[in-house]
Amino acid sequence: MINWLKNRIFLYLGTKLDGKKTYLAGCGFILLALAGCVGKLFPDQGLPDMEWDLIGGYFTAGLGAFGLGHKGEKILTGTVKE
Numbered sequence: 001m002i003n004w005l006k007n008r009i010f011l012y013l014g015t016k017l018d019g020k021k022t023y024l025a026g027c028g029f030i031l032l033a034l035a036g037c038v039g040k041l042f043p044d045q046g047l048p049d050m051e052w053d054l055i056g057g058y059f060t061a062g063l064g065a066f067g068l069g070h071k072g073e074k075i076l077t078g079t080v081k082e
Helices: 002-016 021-041 052-077
Strands: none
Touching: 021 052
16 A cells, blocks of 8 residues: 555656656756865865866766756757757
8 A cells, every 4th residue: 555655656746747857867966066066175064075077077967967858848848940
């Protein structure tokens, strides 16, 4: 019974967030990159100590996710110009 209820809740959330999940992932990557920058600036605050290459990779992945999400949204709505 509990698994059925969980499946229904996640199915509902998945359909409501359709087209927005990629944007949420992009925000997460960009926030992770910002946390890495703040961790580099203030090393004694308990934030993760990342290398600059890793921070740049997270930021790039976030921007890439935004681009993919926007392209997918354009395809779904039919506003892609050929």
